[in-house]
Amino acid sequence: MAPAKNSDDDNQGRLTGTQSIERALLLLREIAAHNRSGSRLLDLATRTSLQRPTVHRMLKCLAHEGMVQQDSETHRYFLGPMAFELGLTAAPRFNLREICHPAMTRIAEATGDTIFLTQRSGLDAVCIDRHEGTFPIKTFTLEIGVRRPLGVGTGSLAILAALPEEEFRSIINSNEPRLQEHGLNGPTLLSQARKAQKLGYALRETPTLAGVRSLGQVLRNQSGVPFAALSISAISSRMADRRIQELSTLLRNESRLIERQIANGMEIR
Amino acid sequence: MAPAKNSDDDNQGRLTGTQSIERALLLLREIAAHNRSGSRLLDLATRTSLQRPTVHRMLKCLAHEGMVQQDSETHRYFLGPMAFELGLTAAPRFNLREICHPAMTRIAEATGDTIFLTQRSGLDAVCIDRHEGTFPIKTFTLEIGVRRPLGVGTGSLAILAALPEEEFRSIINSNEPRLQEHGLNGPTLLSQARKAQKLGYALRETPTLAGVRSLGQVLRNQSGVPFAALSISAISSRMADRRIQELSTLLRNESRLIERQIANGMEIR
DNA sequence: TCCGTTTTGTCCAGATACCGGACAGACCCC
DNA sequence: GGGGTCTGTCCGGTATCTGGACAAAACGGA
Missing domain, CATH: 1.10.10.10 (Winged helix-like DNA-binding domain superfamily/Winged helix DNA-binding domain)
Known part of the structure; x- marks a missing residue:
């Protein structure tokens, strides 16, 4: 029975x-x-x-x-x-950089463009890794270790947009004073984030640098909390609408893989 | 009853x-x-x-x-x-940078030298914050975000030396190939770490830069696991043996405060 | 300041979910 | 292939946890 x-x-x-x-x-x-x-x-x-x-x-x-x-x-x-x-204590076994390394290599090879890995840290996001693509014309290069208010980079924007409404608002609010030195302000950031929420990925012309477009895809943990993002950036001529479709799919798929890998507790090292 | x-x-x-x-x-x-x-x-x-x-x-x-x-x-x-x-998920409430900020300011003001906050990340350590002191002659400036194998910086060395014997050995072993580009090698690092274990803090002449001494103090969590370090560096003339005593005491006291603060779960933000 | 409402905090008898002795199975080394 | 060591499972008795009921505090409107 x-x-x-x-x-x-x-x-x-x-x-x-x-x-x-x-x-x-x-x-x-x-x-x-x-x-x-x-x-x-x-x-x-x-x-x-x-x-x-x-x-x-x-x-x-x-x-x-x-x-x-x-x-x-x-x-x-x-x-x-x-x-x-x-x-x-658990972190050394779940080192995000190491986990993402193969995926970033794959994306860089497949696209030829430069890939960034960004991790949330409180009200900010930190770029923790970068893989240069093979395409000869490089865009601006965000240095590893750079810390900026959430929403400033494109990966960073993807993270911000994925946060729960209340947290999202309160972060933009807290960061407002620091935004202008990055050529941004609260309302602009808010509308960019809304757009990202609709699309499912962040997309923007880098405000400080004309002719560059970048794409950001959030990484979430099992509870759905966003904690990092993959992003890719290239000169606009390599970022036509059609290619953006392909790239966003590529990024999303790799992100799913990484999320699943962390969830399954793969062995690192 | x-x-x-x-x-x-x-x-x-x-x-x-x-x-x-x-x-x-x-x-x-x-x-x-x-x-x-x-x-x-x-x-x-x-x-x-x-x-x-x-x-x-x-x-x-x-x-x-x-x-x-x-x-x-x-x-x-x-x-x-x-x-x-x-x-x-808990991290935003226990943001190490924010927690350490006041302590770093205090140390920088009290000493006039430059203070670094270094966090362990797998086999590496990352400099996550820096406070410039007021003393006019600055030493080399380690950039925020720089990631190097454990043991390369002085804060980093303090963390390495505080790890359990087995982990300690295995990390030096794994990192050995990457050490030489930082002017180090396994045996040297090992003896430096042994010295730090005896002293209770890390101390060294920066290998790549003559005339600079630095001091590192590990931060441990409640279970005693080291996860970060405070360090201070200055030109050797400001780092005589006597002053090293004072500085190490200062660093240790501030570290204890930070450890206690995390343990007590103080409110951040 | 008072009283109704909402929420947090505590108690304790009853029942059930947990404990742990005992056993089975896997693995290794000699 | 036998002895030793370790991991994994079973199941009865009872110590442990559950949750209804109550108390105390916080809140807010008048």
Whole structure:
């Protein structure tokens, strides 16, 4: 006789003896998915379909251990220092540069243009890798390590546009003063991001450099949170509408591969 | 009547109804503390004082959820992709640059020299921030964003020297081919790191630039894993033995503050 | 300042999900 | 191919977790 099927959906991979750990991790994912504004106890209970007292008890434990932290004023829950530190410890095995290396090489070879890898860092984005294409006419070269407000580069714009509405607005707002030194302003950036949201990728003429177009594709983690982007840039004559279609497809496919690779926890090194 | 006191040690802050979550987090910390070489089931059971079957059941769940991953060949357990992603999500609230900013300003003002913040990234270290001191004679300026093999900068050397013996050796080994372009080699780096381990801070004459000395102090997370470093550099005439004592104390104190701040989960932004 | 509403925090008896002793299976080395 | 070491699984008893019910705090409108 089949075991009493839980009324839940397809929970085929049922494990036994781990209910509360599963629930705790479910909570962590839920908190992570709303980490910008934080989560209230009641919302967490609703979203996870758990009872309030259960959620509360678990959160108290998770907070005690530093996995989450509760803002003492608003009572909202956020990911805590231990989550951050576990991430730092895990990072060497999930080195984004190394993971993306083959994909970037493939794209650079297939297109002949220059590819950039950009990682989000708070209100900014940092260029963490670059692969030069073979095409002889090079566009401006963004140096590895350059840190600029979110939305300034095209990869950066793709990340910004992919953030949840509230976070998105608040970042543009916070960064507004710093934008003008990059030839941008809040409203312009906002409309560019809206366009990127519609297209599914970021596209723009580099504002400071006429005759250059670039294309950015966001990378998301399993919870859908954007954390990095691939971008490609070339002189406009190599970026006609038709080719943009091809390039965006190429970028999207490679991005999916990378996302899947991180999710599957491939071995690095 | 007092509740039957558990035979365990001083568990004053006892929470109830969260035994298995506490145990799961204990496991995660234990795995994190040995993430380089991975942990065997039996070792985890021993180190956590839990029963093997219990550990196994929990690990199966944690692996299922992606918090840990098991190497299919060696059966060893490592932190998994979800740990990495939670870290990425938590990162904006624990932005190292922002956290360190005030400390770096203080040090730069107190000393007049230039301060660097270096973060580990896999086999490399990246300079993620720099504060110029007021002293008119500047030393070479390491650019923000520069990525070099672990051990090449002085902050970087401090991180390397603080790693567990096995990881330490294996990194020097892996990086050996890349070291010579920075005027270094494996044996030299090894002896420099040994010296740093004895002193508790890294100290060296910049190999490529005579007349400059620099000092590096590692930053560790709560589990003791090194992940970044503060360093300071100046012309040798400003780095006599006596002043080195003062500077190293200053750096150490500020580092402790930063470590504590991250541990306490201070609010950023 | 008061009272109704909303949300967070706590208690405890009941039941069920977890624990862990015991066993089976995989692997390795000699 | 036998002895040792390690990983993986089973299942009964019970310690642990659950969640209904209640208390306390926060909020906000009048």
